[in-house]
């Protein structure tokens with residue numbers, strides 16, 4: 001079905017054990033983001049948040065492309081949306097919901113991650129990118145600027161000189177260059193991206209879900225506050241993890257020389 005109609009399968013979900021894979025599915029528009037995609041992503045995340053059988057998420061795109069950014073043909077809808085000015089970012093709170101999701105989210109970037117597509121990557125915890133992929137924030141070439149957190153997350157990821165060069169030129173970089181810059185987690189062969197992202201998600205899923213959530217929560221605090229406040233946040237989470245059933249199970253499994261069976265409590 002032509003997804004330009006905004007049909008509900010604009011985001012497809014599949015499972016690999018404890019890993020949920022979400023695929024943006026608008027190949028006819030290079031997986032460009034529109035209201036239907038945002039609504040579907042929000043719905044899937046809401047379901048996965050409370051599904052204890054899911055321990056990690058992989059975000060990917062259909063047909064060998066991650067995402068070509070916001071749907072440029074939807075700009076009129078954005079202009080007409082009275083809430084855009086009041087929203088923290090265009091597209092609502094998806095970006096922050098993704099960044100603060102209580103389970104790890106890994107972007108599997110094949111082909112293209114442009115504009116809002118790269119902003120999705122930057123909101124994820126980490127990313128696996130194909131060496132030949134092209135990434136960038138070309139918004140300034142369209143007379144707009146990133147509206148999904150790209151100006152803030154790019155400078156935190158790369159530092160001012162490198163971030164400004166990409167942000168103000170709209171230049172694209174390859175997956176290999178992105179890895180060298182520190183824009184992505186890992187670069188792999190183009191045909192291994194999704195499987196490597198799933199493999200990373202599966203390794204994370206074997207760990208204590210509670211410890212993973214507490215570690216992510218503490219690490220994210222480093223992006224917003226002082227190191228003193230971040231260390232206090234880490235200490236609170238450490239003490240909480242030490243008192244958990246999972247920490248007792250991890251200790252017992254080590255002593256008994258067996259694999260732990262974590263419950264996330």
Ligand SMILES: CCCCCCCCCCCCC/C=C/C(=O)SCCNC(=O)CCNC(=O)[C@H](O)C(C)(C)COP(=O)(O)OP(=O)(O)OC[C@H]1O[C@@H](n2cnc3c(N)ncnc32)[C@H](O)[C@@H]1OP(=O)(O)O
Pocket residue numbers: 028029030032033034035038068069070071072073074077078081090091092112114115116117138139142144145146147148
């Ligand atoms: C009202 C409530 C709002 C809800 C939320 C809505 C979305 C809000 C998101 C807000 C995000 C924050 C701000 C972000 C802004 C942006 O991301 S701006 C867009 C940045 N991206 C680009 O500039 C990329 C534009 N596209 C291209 O450069 C090229 O198309 C390509 C991606 C490099 C692919 O080129 P090629 O392989 O040569 O194929 P094409 O023929 O060019 O494209 C194939 C078809 O796909 C359509 N398409 C591609 N990109 C987009 C896009 N971004 N938006 C819409 N459509 C796109 C292209 O038009 C072709 O379609 P057809 O002509 O019908 O075949």
